[in-house]
Amino acid sequence: MMMNPHKPFVLIGAKGHGMVIxxxxxxxxxxxxxxxDADPQLNEQLGYPVVQRLDAVDTLHDKQVxxxxxxxxxxxxLALQHPDLVFGTAVHPSVKLSKRASVGEGTVVMxxxxxxxxxxxxxxxxLNTHCSIDHECVLxxxxxxxxxxxxxxxxxxxxxxxxxxxxxxxPNLTIGKWCTIGAGAVVIHDIPDYTTVVGVPGKVIKxxxxx
Numbered sequence: 001m002m003m004n005p006h007k008p009f010v011l012i013g014a015k016g017h018g019m020v021i022x023x024x025x026x027x028x029x030x031x032x033x034x035x036x037d038a039d040p041q042l043n044e045q046l047g048y049p050v051v052q053r054l055d056a057v058d059t060l061h062d063k064q065v066x067x068x069x070x071x072x073x074x075x076x077x078l079a080l081q082h083p084d085l086v087f088g089t090a091v092h093p094s095v096k097l098s099k100r101a102s103v104g105e106g107t108v109v110m111x112x113x114x115x116x117x118x119x120x121x122x123x124x125x126x127l128n129t130h131c132s133i134d135h136e137c138v139l140x141x142x143x144x145x146x147x148x149x150x151x152x153x154x155x156x157x158x159x160x161x162x163x164x165x166x167x168x169x170x171p172n173l174t175i176g177k178w179c180t181i182g183a184g185a186v187v188i189h190d191i192p193d194y195t196t197v198v199g200v201p202g203k204v205i206k207x208x209x210x211x
Contacts, residue, residue: 008033009088010057011068012078014045017126018068021108022046024090033063054082064088066106067124072142072160072178075124079106079142087123101133104141122159140177149181158193167202178208 009025011018014035022045025032034057035050042050051057065085067075079087087106091097096114103109104123112130115121119133122141127133129147137151140159145151148166155169158177169175169187176193185202194208 007062007064007086007088009090010034010036010054010060010063010065012036012054012065013068014039014042014050017070019046020110021066021068021090022048024092024108024110027093028090033057035068060085066090066108068108070126070144072144072162075106076142076160079124110147116153134171146183178210180208 008031010033011021014037018035022032032048035045035048036054036057037050038052040052044050065087067078069075089103089105089107091103091109092111094111095109098115098117098119100117101115101119103121104125106124107121109127110129113127115133116135118135119137121139122143124142125139126144128145131145131148132150134151134153136154138156140157142160143157144162146163146165149163151169152171154172156174158175160178161175163181164183164185166183167181167185173187173190175187175191178194179191180196181187181202182198185198186200187197187202191197194210195204196206196208197204
């Protein structure tokens with residue numbers, strides 16, 4: 001999954017999400033070179049230096065990068081702006097990851113996550129603490145599955161969708177791209193693109209702006 005486990009990491013984003021990713025990297029015994037964050041008040045995080053611009057990082061070609069920002073659209077924007085970067089992957093050592101599952105570059109998998117057989121996780125996704133991705137699920141790029149959310153078997157989630165904390169998705173369903181599934185929602189039907197869903201059972205309450 002990781003492009004090169006010996007290359008030090010550069011984390012783009014030094015706030016809360018970046019701190020969690022940094023500690024995953026530490027748990028794996030890997031090195032962090034620097035954070036990149038535009039906040040001019042921030043010059044250190046967790047004992048690591050912070051620079052404001054990516055071009056301030058020395059020998060960037062010898063490092064692997066993770067975009068450590070929670071906003072899905074922002075991760076996509078930055079990934080597209082920097083197609084020549086080598087993106088790494090951070091997977092907490094407590095993760096239960098099937099040997100038949102796949103995890104794309106730039107993706108982070110937090111503590112206690114379970115990813116079952118033949119699940120396919122795209123690029124630059126976030127699988128947050130103790131979420132569950134069951135067999136044959138397909139998550140497209142830039143998806144964020146929040147803490148404690150559960151996807152039953154054979155669920156497809158479109159690009160950029162955010163599944164809220166504690167949400168549940170029944171098996172064999174398709175959730176469209178750039179959707180928002182509210183915290184605690186229970187999804188029992190397919191969900192169209194660009195919609196926000198809340199409640200039990202989940203219902204569409206509004207359309208989201210297109211990218």
